[in-house]
Structures are given as structure tokens and as C-alpha cells.
Amino acid sequence: MPVTFSPTLPAIRRLTPAAMGLVALLAGLFITPVLIGDEFVYHVFITICLFAGLSTAWNIVGGYAGQLSLGHAIFYGIGGYAGVILMNMGISPWFGMFVGAAIAAVVAIVISYPCFRLHGPFFALATIAFLEVFRVLALHFRDLTGGAMGMMIQLKLGWEWMVFRERLPALIIAFGMMLVCLIVAQVIRSHRLGFYLVATRERESAARAAGVQTVKVRLTAVAVSAALAAMLGTFHAMYLTFIEPAAMFSLPFSIQIAMFALIGGIGTVYGPLLGAVLLVPLTEFARGMLGAEALGLHGFVYGVVLVMAVLFFPNGLMGALQRFPAPKASQDPKVVQAAPVAAAPRAAERPPIGQEVMRVENLQKHFGGLHVTNDVSFSLREGEILGLIGPNGAGKTTVFNMISGFLQADSGSVSVLDREGRFQAPTSPSDFAALGVGRTFQIVQPFAAMTVEENIMVGAFYRHHDVHDAREAARETAHRMGLGPWLDAEARGLTIGGLKRLEVARVMAMEPRILLLDEVMAGINQTDVRRAIDLMLSIRDTGVSIIAIEHVMQAVMSLSDRVIVLNSGEIIAEGKPQDVVRDPHVIEAYLGKDFVHAQH
Amino acid sequence: METFLQVVANGLMLGGLFAIISIGLTLIFGIIKVVNFAHGEFLMAGMFLTYLITTKLGLHPYASVVVVAPALFVLGALTQRLLIQPLLSARDDHVQIFATVGLSTAMINLALLLYGADIANTPTSGLRTPVDIGPVRVLEGQIYIFLCAALLVVGLELFLHRTQTGRAIRAVAQNRAAAQLMGINANWIYVLSFGIGAACVGLASSLIAPLYPTSSTIGTYFVLTAFVVVVLGGLGSIPGAFVGAMLIGLIDALAGFYIGSDLREAVVFGVFLIILILRPSGLFGTRVKLSHIS
Numbered sequence: 097m098p099v100t101f102s103p104t105l106p107a108i109r110r111l112t113p114a115a116m117g118l119v120a121l122l123a124g125l126f127i128t129p130v131l132i133g134d135e136f137v138y139h140v141f142i143t144i145c146l147f148a149g150l151s152t153a154w155n156i157v158g159g160y161a162g163q164l165s166l167g168h169a170i171f172y173g174i175g176g177y178a179g180v181i182l183m184n185m186g187i188s189p190w191f192g193m194f195v196g197a198a199i200a201a202v203v204a205i206v207i208s209y210p211c212f213r214l215h216g217p218f219f220a221l222a223t224i225a226f227l228e229v230f231r232v233l234a235l236h237f238r239d240l241t242g243g244a245m246g247m248m249i250q251l252k253l254g255w256e257w258m259v260f261r262e263r264l265p266a267l268i269i270a271f272g273m274m275l276v277c278l279i280v281a282q283v284i285r286s287h288r289l290g291f292y293l294v295a296t297r298e299r300e301s302a303a304r305a306a307g308v309q310t311v312k313v314r315l316t317a318v319a320v321s322a323a324l325a326a327m328l329g330t331f332h333a334m335y336l337t338f339i340e341p342a343a344m345f346s347l348p349f350s351i352q353i354a355m356f357a358l359i360g361g362i363g364t365v366y367g368p369l370l371g372a373v374l375l376v377p378l379t380e381f382a383r384g385m386l387g388a389e390a391l392g393l394h395g396f397v398y399g400v401v402l403v404m405a406v407l408f409f410p411n412g413l414m415g416a417l418q419r420f421p422a423p424k425a426s427q428d429p430k431v432v433q434a435a436p437v438a439a440a441p442r443a444a445e446r447p448p449i450g451q452e453v454m455r456v457e458n459l460q461k462h463f464g465g466l467h468v469t470n471d472v473s474f475s476l477r478e479g480e481i482l483g484l485i486g487p488n489g490a491g492k493t494t495v496f497n498m499i500s501g502f503l504q505a506d507s508g509s510v511s512v513l514d515r516e517g518r519f520q521a522p523t524s525p526s527d528f529a530a531l532g533v534g535r536t537f538q539i540v541q542p543f544a545a546m547t548v549e550e551n552i553m554v555g556a557f558y559r560h561h562d563v564h565d566a567r568e569a570a571r572e573t574a575h576r577m578g579l580g581p582w583l584d585a586e587a588r589g590l591t592i593g594g595l596k597r598l599e600v601a602r603v604m605a606m607e608p609r610i611l612l613l614d615e616v617m618a619g620i621n622q623t624d625v626r627r628a629i630d631l632m633l634s635i636r637d638t639g640v641s642i643i644a645i646e647h648v649m650q651a652v653m654s655l656s657d658r659v660i661v662l663n664s665g666e667i668i669a670e671g672k673p674q675d676v677v678r679d680p681h682v683i684e685a686y687l688g689k690d691f692v693h694a695q696h
Numbered sequence: 697m698e699t700f701l702q703v704v705a706n707g708l709m710l711g712g713l714f715a716i717i718s719i720g721l722t723l724i725f726g727i728i729k730v731v732n733f734a735h736g737e738f739l740m741a742g743m744f745l746t747y748l749i750t751t752k753l754g755l756h757p758y759a760s761v762v763v764v765a766p767a768l769f770v771l772g773a774l775t776q777r778l779l780i781q782p783l784l785s786a787r788d789d790h791v792q793i794f795a796t797v798g799l800s801t802a803m804i805n806l807a808l809l810l811y812g813a814d815i816a817n818t819p820t821s822g823l824r825t826p827v828d829i830g831p832v833r834v835l836e837g838q839i840y841i842f843l844c845a846a847l848l849v850v851g852l853e854l855f856l857h858r859t860q861t862g863r864a865i866r867a868v869a870q871n872r873a874a875a876q877l878m879g880i881n882a883n884w885i886y887v888l889s890f891g892i893g894a895a896c897v898g899l900a901s902s903l904i905a906p907l908y909p910t911s912s913t914i915g916t917y918f919v920l921t922a923f924v925v926v927v928l929g930g931l932g933s934i935p936g937a938f939v940g941a942m943l944i945g946l947i948d949a950l951a952g953f954y955i956g957s958d959l960r961e962a963v964v965f966g967v968f969l970i971i972l973i974l975r976p977s978g979l980f981g982t983r984v985k986l987s988h989i990s
Contacts, residue, residue: 164790166797210973216789217731221923222972225965228920232962347916351797358794392808392912399802406795407782 114417118366121373126271130264136384138263144376145270146332151356151368152277153324158354159363160290161317162297163208164216166350167223170207170230171200171322173344175329179258180247180339181240189258193330197323204322205315212314224347231345246340249333258334266335273331274369277324282365284320288557288566293317294363295543295554302541305500306602307529307558325353348395355398359405361414363545370413375401446637449657450478453641454533454610455519459498459508461491461665468494469505470665476610481632481642483656483673487686491665492645493538496612499643500535501525512610529558534608536599538615538645542587548574549583551598555605570605577601578627593620600631610641617648629654653677661685698831703953704946705832711945712842716903717918718925718937719848720896724772726932727869727889730780733796736919737803738894742768742901743910744807747818750905756821757906758840765898772894775799776887784886800915807912818905837907844903848896849938856934865889869932921948924968930978940979 129141154168178196179189211222234241241247253259260266284290292313295303303310333339343349356375361367379394409416454476461469468491476482484492497503499510501524511519512531522528528535534555543551552570553563560566574580577597582590587598596616603611613632617625629651636642646652652659652673659676661669663685669676676682721735732738742764749760779799783792823837856862867875868885876882908914921944929940947967952960971978 158790162788162790164793210969214972214976217733217793218927218972218976220793221731221927222969224920225924225968225972229962229965229969232959232965236956236958236962348801351801355794355798358790362790391812392805395805396802396809399798399800399805402794402798403779403802406791406798407779410783410786410788410791 121369122275125274125373126267129267135263138267140377140380140384142263142267142270142335143380144372145267145274146328146335147353147356147376148369148372149270149274149277149328150325150353151360151372152274152281152365153321153328154353155357155362155364155368156281156284156293156317156321156324157314159357159367160285160293160297161314162363163212163314163318164220164354165223166220166347166354167227168321168325168353169345169347169350170223170227171204171325172329172332172349172353173230173234173341174200174203175326176333176339176344177234177241177247178326179330179333180249183249183252183257183334184247188256189330189334190256193327196326196330200322200326200329201319204318208315208318209311212311223350227345227347227350231341234341234345241341244341246338246343249337251337258331259337269331270335273328277328278366278369280320280324284317285365287563288561289313289316291546291550291554291557294546294550298543298545299541301502302537302543302602303554304502304525305529305535305537306555307526307606308554309526352398355402357412359401359409359412361412361416364412364414367412367414374413446633447479447639449480450639451513452476453478453513454499455509455511456495456499457509457511459495459510460506461494461498461503462506468665469498472508472662472665472667474660474667474670476641476643478641479636479639480657481636481644481655483652483659484643484645484662485647485652485659486662489664490662490685492662493614494665495662496535496614496643496645499528500533500612501528529606532607532609533612534603534606534610535612536596536603536614536616538618540592540595540599542590542595542598544588545586547584547586548579548590548598551587552579552601552605555602558606573601573605577604577631593624596620597624597628604635608640610643611635613642613644613646615645615647617646617651625651649677699953702832703949705829705834707946707949708942709834709838709842709945710948711942712838712845713904713941714918714921714925714945715845715938715941716841716848716900717897718922718929718941719845719852719934720893720900721919721922722926722929722932722934722937723852723896724890724893725926726934727865728776728780728886730792731796731923732775732893733793733919734775734800734803735897735922736915736917737800737807738768738771738897738915739901739904739918740807740910740912740915741771741803742898743818743905743908743914744811744816746902746905747816747910750818750821757818757823757902758821761899761902764902765895768898768901769891769895772897773887773891775894776890780890781883781886804912804915811912813912816910818910820906823906835907837903841903841907844899845938845941848899849934852892852896852934861888921964924964926978927968927976928971928978933978936978943979 125141125144129138150168150172154165157163157165175193175196178199179192182192182195183189207226211219214222235244249259251259253261255265258269292303292308295306296308296310296313300310356371357368358371359375360369360371375398379397382394382397405412452475456475457473459469459472472495484495486492494503498505501522509521511521512528512533514520514531520531522531543554549567549570552573553566556566556569556573560569571583574583577600579594579597579601582594587595590598600613600616617628620628625648632642632644632655644655656673659671659673660667661676661682668681668685669679717739721732724730724732745764745767746757746760749755749763750757779795780792783795786792823835825836826833827836827839856866864875864880865885867878868880868882872882925937925940925944928943929936929938944964948960948964951963955963
């Protein structure tokens with residue numbers, strides 16, 4: 097823990113009000129019960145720490161990754177059972193905790209992997225189903241779990257066994273574990289993994305194009321989250337001294353965990369803490385004061401609060417304040433550009449067109465009965481701009497999808513020159529990204545909830561693993577693309593021209609060797625078209641090879657070294673732009689036979 | 697052999713029960729594209745209402761349907777209008793999920809507050825009388841449930857396909873924007889559909905109350921199976937839900953008898969997970985556009 101804190105120590109001198117509030121809140125959580133010294137108050141604060149920890153752990157999956165799990169009690173339960181079973185065999189829960197965490201992480205990976213295809217309510221349903229299965233299994237295997245009768249721990253007191261008569265040590269452990277959860281959550285959120293998780297949540301395909309191994313990052317998140325939940329489960333089992341399947345694998349318990357995160361602010365680092373701090377005392381006091389008379393009262397309050405929260409504060413309390421706390425960004429004074437700068441000045445001399453860097457051979461693709469790509473072959477040379485044009489429905493984007501790994505061809509091959517000068521045959525988007533192929537999408541795919549800077553950082557992380565380096569690279573790219581003034585704006589607020597530039601900026605931050613641009617000029621105004629043309633030329637002059645699908649003929653004519661015309665999935669013409677536009681086949685494809693006849 | 701036939705008969709009767717609970721759920725999902733996590737609590741509310749009407753007024757449980765179904769219609773319509781409609785444009789799924797999860801939590805605990813943890817037994821009114829059909833024996837009430845479920849499927853299909861309102865509902869379900877351009881008031885259709893879906897649960901609760909004890913958690917018990925049925929039958933498909941319910945009823949009964957009664961839930965949910973992961977569109981689901989698969 098001290099290790100993690102030390103790099104931020106210099107920053108403490110200039111604490112923001114939010115950070116001071118956080119420190120005060122954490123201190124209050126620990127000091128209040130110690131000062132009051134009441135058993136019940138201790139219990140309430142231990143429960144707060146427990147739920148804050150669980151909810152923070154949940155948030156790594158449910159918030160950052162956007163996978164709404166309603167089965168997190170599975171991991172909590174696994175931790176609890178592992179701790180108790182091992183303790184009754186004479187093994188300390190301090191060790192059992194890690195056994196539970198390891199089992200929970202493996203279980204989480206195994207059950208999440210197939211479920212990642214499911215979104216929204218279906219993922220939630222699947223997690224509920226898994227929870228039910230675990231509960232039923234825990235009831236069934238009596239020899240191991242004690243079945244419906246539950247399990248008592250053997251009463252061995254002391255730090256070694258994590259069981260105490262007095263409350264203070266339990267508070268210390270609960271508080272410490274909550275801190276661990278918060279630190280893990282903060283570290284993940286402010287590093288590459290966190291950016292990748294949020295990017296994957298916002299736009300899975302764009303994240304894959306940016307070289308993110310979406311399955312891997314999500315599985316990492318799930319494993320970490322499950323391990324933390326399991327460790328808290330072990331602690332709680334020791335605290336309760338008795339566990340049973342109905343309590344350990346409980347759906348209402350899972351819902352509560354998720355609920356604190358939602359009310360505090362889903363996807364924010366400290367929202368779950370805030371949610372637990374506000375809601376746990378409410379219900380614990382209701383339970384303590386009214387007792388059995390108010391059976392169901394606290395649940396009713398929870399339900400109503402939850403409904404009110406989604407209706408009026410769908411982004412939670414933290415969300416109302418700020419959506420993504422990015423501490424480093426807010427501290428550094430930003431170089432604000434007064435006006436959007438165009439591309440960097442171009443090199444006087446363009447480098448000569450080099451050797452082949454991409455080879456596309458005999459691509460075939462059918463969608464049902466439709467032959468969308470028929471025997472398409474072409475190659476791309478280093479430093480070349482290749483225009484890909486054709487009428488709507490000609491199959492241009494399908495070709496793009498096949499040469500960036502998003503779609504598998506029925507037959508034919510795509511090979512890309514690697515840095516050692518050998519041709520490789522990549523298959524997945526991450527393979528293509530690894531070889532230096534970057535792409536944009538015709539329909540822009542911004543990570544809507546992230547700022548412009550964070551959007552570009554997702555691309556920059558491909559080259560720079562460190563957050564500071566990635567941020568620097570992203571800023572530089574942003575300024576080059578004329579996005580400097582909007583660095584801190586959320587991507588959803590940009591105009592269509594801005595979003596198109598953001599697409600390009602994100603790819604450029606990956607420093608690709610081959611750039612696939614899908615209609616980056618469609619729908620933008622004349623000034624922006626001129627600027628985009630200059631930009632593409634300057635990118636080309638750095639030695640990047642570009643394939644551009646484009647309808648704006650002004651751009652195609654002035655940019656392309658070579659043009660390929662696609663019609664009904666076939667290449668009907670290839671050559672210099674001036675020659676291609678005079679080709680009768682091309683005119684026919686665009687304007688019909690009648691027009692060709694009328695000309696003669 | 698006789699035992700096997702009896703188990704199959706039990707399975708089919710159970711299927712009828714699952715079907716009548718699931719029809720409303722699949723209807724609501726198919727049209728509004730919202731998974732109503734509070735569906736089970738609608739059932740619980742209907743069952744408590746049936747219990748009250750039957751015990752306080754001395755009516756036959758089936759007679760209470762004239763009150764319960766309209767009451768549930770209103771509950772459903774209000775849920776749609778006040779809770780779901782403001783959230784339809786929400787960017788994230790989690791908002792809608794939490795809305796109905798919150799409603800469910802509130803309703804379960806409200807029932808706990810009002811009735812405590814005790815079980816309310818609706819008078820059986822002779823519906824638990826065993827009836828012999830050939831070699832098998834089932835309860836009278838189970839036969840009525842089965843028949844009502846079948847009739848409800850046919851009735852709803854006719855309504856959706858043969859009436860102008862039904863066509864409007866299907867149009868909104870397929871493309872909300874296009875339907876609005878054709879002059880259909882989509883919000884009103886949603887309110888109506890949610891109401892109809894909830895009214896189906898109202899009918900179900902009056903039929904089920906005499907056979908099963910009512911408690912605050914009865915909804916959770918049934919709704920998880922209803923989710924299984926709906927996914928199995930293809931989300932939004934009403935005949936699919938009926939067939940899915942029969943399959944799950946049979947699996948439940950057979951697993952309970954041949955594997956062990958305490959593991960039958962594990963088997964049912966295991967089947968659910970396999971279907972959800974391998975064929976998220978369900979066994980018969982081709983009708984609904986799979987907007988949840990990216």
C-alpha cells in the first residue's frame with residue numbers, strides 16, 4: 097500500500113477539494129466508530145467497509161467493463177466457503193483468503209468467457225442463472241458445504257484466525273481490505289487496462305481496431321474483481337462465524353452490491369464507496385432500531401431508492417459531479433490552442449513509393465446468395481495512397497473489413513509485410529493492428545463517454561504503455577488533427593467533422609504503417625475537406641501507406657497515386673485517377689448505360 | 697412405464713404452469729425490448745390479490761380474475777408509463793435493468809412489510825382434486841392451467857395478427873420509428889402492451905393461487921424459470937414460449953425424478969445457460985431482431 101501511495105505524495109500538497117473530501121471520508125469511516133466505541137456502531141461501519149469494498153470490486157466489471165453482473169455473490173460465496181472449509185481443517189483464513197481468491201478468479205474466467213457474447217439484460221440473466229446453479233450445488237454437496245444446515249467456524253480467536261471478540265480488529269481488516277479494493281480500482285482506472293475496458297464498453301469494434309484484445313482485458317477485469325470479492329467473502333464469513341448457501345449465494349445480496357455502485361456512480365472510482373456510505377447506515381439502523389417489526393422495510397427502501405436513482409440520477413451521485421475523475425489531467429495546465437491548427441507543415445520532398453507492403457489475392461465473399469466480393473486482388477506499396485471508389489453497394493467496406501480482420505474471406509488471402517520484411521497472414525483485428533494496420537469506420541465509432549484526449553489515448557496506448565507517454569502522444573496527435581481545443585470535451589459533443597477527425601486521430605496515435613480510411617470526408621464541409629486532404633498528404637509523407645474509400649472526387653483526384661474501382665464486388669478498373677475516370681466501364685457503373693450511349 | 701408416463705404428465709402440467717407465467721413476459725420483451733425483472737413480483741401481487749378476494753369475499757379463486765387481471769393491467773400500464781418510458785432513450789442498458797430490479801426489490805419487501813414472512817394459502821375450492829386420465833393422475837386445477845395457457849397463446853396470436861391494434865403492436869415492435877411515421881402512437885402501444893402482458897400474469901395468478909402457497913418470494917421462485925422459458929422459446933415469441941415451457945416442464949420433472957429433486961434447478965439453469973450461450977435467439981426464435989448481439 098505505501099508503495100502505491102508514494103508516487104502521488106508530491107501531489108498531496110496541492111490536493112483538490114475532491115481529494116480532500118475523499119481523505120476526510122475515509123478517515124471518518126475509521127475514526128467515527130473508534131471514537132464512539134459502541135458495538136453496534138462498529139458493526140455498521142464494518143458493514144459499510146465490506147459493502148464499499150465489494151461494490152468497488154463489482155464496479156471493475158459492472159462499471160468499467162459495462163458487464164452488468166447480478167451474480168457477484170458467487171465470488172463472495174466462494175471466498176466465504178473456501179475460508180471456512182480451510183479454517184476447519186486448521187488452515188488460517190489469511191491463507192484461505194488467497195485460495196478462495198484464486199478459485200473465484202478461475203471460476204469467473206470460466207463462466208464469463210462464454211457470456212461475453214451477451215449484452216445488457218442477457219448478461220445479467222446469465223449471471224443470475226450461474227448464481228442459482230452455485231446455490232443449488234452448495235445445497236447439494238452437503239459433505240463439503242454442510243448443505244442447508246450451513247457451517248459454523250471452529251471458534252479460534254486471534255489475528256491468526258481473523259476471529260475476534262472485540263470489534264476493532266475486524267474494523268481494521270475490513271477497512272484495510274476496502275482500501276485495497278479502492279487502490280486496485282484507482283490503479284486500473286488510471287492505467288491502460290482501465291482505458292481499454294471503458295473503450296471496449298463504449299464501442300467494441302472500435303476498440304478492437306485500436307488493437308485492444310477485448311476478450312483478454314475483460315477477462316482480466318473479471319478475474320481481479322472476483323478475486324477481490326472472494327477475499328471480502330472470506331473476511332465476512334469469519335466475521336459472521338456462520339455461513340449457509342442461502343446467505344452466501346443470494347440474489348438480493350448481489351443486487352445490493354451492484355446497487356451501491358449505481359447510486360454512487362457506476363463506472364466511477366469512488367462512486368461505490370459513496371453509495372455504500374450513504375445507504376448502509378440507513379438500512380442497518382432501520383434494522384437495529386425497528387428489528388423484526390420492520391421486516392422488509394430496509395429492502396423496500398432500497399428498492400424505492402434504486403428506482404428513484406435511475407429515474408433522476410441515472411449517472412449516480414458521482415456522475416452528477418464529474419463522470420470520469422482523471423486526476424492527472426485536471427492538474428496539469430493545458431496548452432489551449434486558440435484556433436484549430438491544420439496539419440503540420442509538409443516535408444518539401446515526398447519520399448519515393450517503395451516496395452509492396454500489403455498483398456490482397458483473390459478475395460471471395462458471399463453474404464447468403466449475394467456475391468459481395470468476387471476475386472478481388474490488389475497490392476499496396478509503401479508511401480502510396482490508393483483510392484478505392486465505386487458506387488454504393490459495390491463492396492468497398494466489405495473489402496475493408498476483410499483487410500482489417502473484422503470479416504473472414506470465404507477464400508483468398510491478405511498478407512501484410514511485417515517489420516522484419518516478411519509477409520504475414522494476419523486473421524484477427526489485433527493481428528492486423530500488431531502488423532501496423534489501422535482503420536477508421538465509415539459510421540464514426542467514438543467512445544462516447546470518454547473525452548477526446550482519452551479517445552486518442554486508447555490508440556496511443558498501442559505504442560506507449562505508460563499513461564503519461566500515451567497522454568503526451570495523444571495531445572500531440574490531437575493538435576496535429578486540429579482537435580487541440582476539444583481535448584477535454586466528451587466525444588459525444590463533437591460535430592460530425594470533429595468526429596471524423598477523431599477517428600483518424602485515434603488511428604494515427606497507433607502510428608500505423610498502413611492506414612485504411614473509410615469515407616473520412618463524407619458529410620464534412622469544404623474547408624474541412626481541404627484540411628483533410630493536406631492532412632492525408634502529410635501522413636503519406638511520413639512514409640505511411642494509405643487505402644482510402646472516398647466519394648468526394650476532389651479528394652480522390654488530388655490525393656490518389658492509383659485508383660481501384662469496385663462495382664458489384666469486382667474490380668472493373670485500376671490505374672491513375674485521370675485515366676480511371678475516363679474509363680467507359682467506370683462511367684457506366686456510376687451513371688448507367690444510357691449515359692455512356694448518349695456520350696457517343 | 698407407468699411411472700415414466702406419470703412423470704411426463706407431471707412435466708406437461710408443470711409446462712402449462714410455466715407457460716401461463718411466461719407468456720406475459722415474452723410479450724413485453726418482444727414489443728418493448730425490456731426485460732421485466734419485476735415480472736415475478738407482478739405474479740406475487742396477483743396471487744395476494746386473489747388470496748384476499750377469495751378469503752374476504754368468499755368467491756371462487758377463478759372468479760377473482762375479473763378483478764385481478766384488470767388490476768394487473770393497470771399496474772403494468774403504470775410501470776411502463778412512469779418507469780420504463782422515461783428510460784427508453786437511456787444510453788446504457790443498466791438503467792432499464794436497475795429500474796425493474798429496483799421495482800422487484802421494492803415489491804418483494806412491501807409484501808414482507810404487509811404480510812410478514814408467513815405463507816398465505818388460498819382456499820383450493822376443490823381444484824386439488826386428482827383426476828385420472830388413462831394411466832396418469834393429475835390435479836384438476838393443473839388441467840385448467842394447461843388449457844388456459846393454450847387458449848391464451850391462440851387468443852394472443854389471433855389478436856396480434858387479426859386486429860388493427862394487434863398489427864399496430866407488431867409494427868411498433870419491428871420498427872418503432874417507422875411505425876410512428878405511419879401514424880401509430882408508439883408510447884400508447886407500449887403502455888397497452890405492458891398492460892396486456894401484466895394482465896396475462898393476472899390471469900396466471902388467479903389460476904395458480906389455489907394450487908401454490910402465496911409468499912413474498914413466490915415471484916422469484918417462478919420468474920427465474922420464466923426467463924429460462926422465454927429465452928428457450930425465442931425472445932418475444934408467444935408460441936415459442938409455450939413450447940419452451942413444455943420442454944422446461946419435462947426437463948424439470950424428469951431431472952427431479954431421475955437425477956434428484958434437489959438438483960433439478962441446477963439442470964434447468966444449466967440448460968438455460970447452454971441455450972443462452974450457444975443459441976441466444978432461442979430454439980425457435982427468428983422473429984425478433986437480435987439487437988442485443990453486437
